Amino acid sequence: MTRAPSAGTEAPPGRPARGAGPEARCQTAGHPPRRGGLPTRGDDVATPDPGDAALRRFLADPAHLTLDLRATTARSAKALGLRHAVVYLVDLQQRRLVPQTAVAPTLPVDGSLAGWAYRTQSLRVEESATGGGITAWFPLLDGAERLGVLAVDEPALTASSLTRGRALASLLAMVITSKRLFEDSFVRHTRTERMQLPAELLRALLPPRTIGDGNVVSTAVLEPAYEIGGDAFDHALTDTTLHVAVMDAMGHDLASGLTTTVSLAACRNARRTGLHLPELVRSVDEALSSWLPDKFCTAIVAQLDLVTGLLRWVNCGHPAPILIRDDRLVIDAMERDTDPPMGMPSLLTSQQRRVHEIALEPGDRVLMYTDGVVEARTREAKLLGLERFGDYVIRATAGGELAPESLRRLIHSILDMKGGQLRDDATLLMFEWRPPPRGGRSLPRPQSG
Numbered sequence: 001m002t003r004a005p006s007a008g009t010e011a012p013p014g015r016p017a018r019g020a021g022p023e024a025r026c027q028t029a030g031h032p033p034r035r036g037g038l039p040t041r042g043d044d045v046a047t048p049d050p051g052d053a054a055l056r057r058f059l060a061d062p063a064h065l066t067l068d069l070r071a072t073t074a075r076s077a078k079a080l081g082l083r084h085a086v087v088y089l090v091d092l093q094q095r096r097l098v099p100q101t102a103v104a105p106t107l108p109v110d111g112s113l114a115g116w117a118y119r120t121q122s123l124r125v126e127e128s129a130t131g132g133g134i135t136a137w138f139p140l141l142d143g144a145e146r147l148g149v150l151a152v153d154e155p156a157l158t159a160s161s162l163t164r165g166r167a168l169a170s171l172l173a174m175v176i177t178s179k180r181l182f183e184d185s186f187v188r189h190t191r192t193e194r195m196q197l198p199a200e201l202l203r204a205l206l207p208p209r210t211i212g213d214g215n216v217v218s219t220a221v222l223e224p225a226y227e228i229g230g231d232a233f234d235h236a237l238t239d240t241t242l243h244v245a246v247m248d249a250m251g252h253d254l255a256s257g258l259t260t261t262v263s264l265a266a267c268r269n270a271r272r273t274g275l276h277l278p279e280l281v282r283s284v285d286e287a288l289s290s291w292l293p294d295k296f297c298t299a300i301v302a303q304l305d306l307v308t309g310l311l312r313w314v315n316c317g318h319p320a321p322i323l324i325r326d327d328r329l330v331i332d333a334m335e336r337d338t339d340p341p342m343g344m345p346s347l348l349t350s351q352q353r354r355v356h357e358i359a360l361e362p363g364d365r366v367l368m369y370t371d372g373v374v375e376a377r378t379r380e381a382k383l384l385g386l387e388r389f390g391d392y393v394i395r396a397t398a399g400g401e402l403a404p405e406s407l408r409r410l411i412h413s414i415l416d417m418k419g420g421q422l423r424d425d426a427t428l429l430m431f432e433w434r435p436p437p438r439g440g441r442s443l444p445r446p447q448s449g
Contacts (some may be wrong), residue, residue: 045126054079055167068185070100072175073168079084079162082152083133087140087172088114089148091190095409098189104151109408113137117149119405123162128153136162138169141178142217144212146404183281191226198229198257205264210404211235216242216304218431219404221411230256230297231370231425232264240373241302243271246429247342248318248370249297259295262287262343267301277303278353281314281342288343289361296343300368309360309433313354317341323358323391324365327398329390365403365432367393372426373414389414403432 034390097327115138230249249259376430396410
């Protein structure tokens with residue numbers, strides 16, 4: 001996305017105008033966006049890069065495997081011939097970008113150029129705050145998962161510095177992904193409050209917030225982020241199928257967290273052994289009845305065929321999913337009779353689990369949620385309710401934004417209601433099916449500005 005300067009001195013090619021505001025200064029050096037929002041034109045210029053040899057030596061040295069993120073960033077930036085680079089990780093609630101250095105300030109996701117790069121998953125450029133150059137903000141992406149942003153300070157914006165900056169962002173994203181599961185420094189930088197024990201238990205088992213490939217993207221959020229007890233989500237991909245689940249165990253304590261933990265583990269175990277939906281849900285019933293016979297869990301477990309768009313799901317006493325088509329809610333499109341919750345109650349009936357089906361159209365979004373979302377209270381102490389929740393969904397998804405950003409704005413709009421508070425855990429999971437047409441090219445991705 002390229003924006004021409006709208007104020008201040010006319011900028012030479014590749015440089016922002018002096019005196020222009022952040023939006024006016026936002027440029028991508030005249031390059032058109034590619035998938036993910038980063039420029040491509042000029043990348044294939046056959047010019048020698050002096051940083052290549054140094055980077056190869058750095059990566060070939062086994063010592064780099066034991067470096068922390070700050071040292072890895074500094075040494076790999078130097079090897080690539082970049083002047084200075086800082087990693088900013090997004091916090092748990094996706095409100096702040098936290099630098100991995102004590103010198104730089106924390107930046108808001110909403111209201112900063114760094115946040116703009118995070119929200120749109122695209123390059124943003126501005127004059128350096130210290131003067132004498134530019135700062136380029138690169139999104140840090142692990143596949144479809146947004147990790148944060150990378151700030152690269154350079155004397156001038158060139159095709160070579162952009163290429164090297166993107167290479168550094170890709171390298172550091174892989175480093176972060178590989179180390180954040182066992183290095184607590186990452187966790188400490190992304191938490192702003194103390195996490196309660198039930199939330200700690202469930203967070204350790206959750207998948208990445210966003211997954212996806214060329215056909216589909218699935219993204220989820222949980223609130224209250226540091227106090228969840230019984231809510232959870234799961235999503236996973238195979239070559240042909242997206243598997244998703246949203247669960248809500250009764251209660252808001254450690255026992256609720258244990259119930260959801262057993263349900264998640266049983267669901268994954270059955271899925272990974274190739275069981276079909278009815279048998280998969282039955283295996284969760286049996287696991288809960290064996291280990292926690294007095295507990296149960298409502299859930300929706302679904303499978304999307306990535307080629308045909310056929311969505312199949314089982315509803316175990318849970319609120320019906322919402323279908324969003326052409327930025328509109330398709331009322332009652334997925335309303336079906338529900339089955340009993342997962343656990344012992346289902347084993348006491350002779351009724352078999354029912355599998356429901358619907359054919360999605362390219363670009364459709366499906367939103368799953370727990371009842372804590374619609375039970376949020378407004379300033380007037382009234383329940384948010386499904387109708388008002390539907391209004392929030394329309395506003396959050398009608399702006400042409402990427403699915404993860406739509407969901408982030410949706411949960412924040414609910415939490416930020418003046419005087420609003422959640423009575424229960426609130427989970428949102430939304431997936432978007434965007435298959436390539438017969439010609440093989442992907443559908444245009446929505447852009448956000």
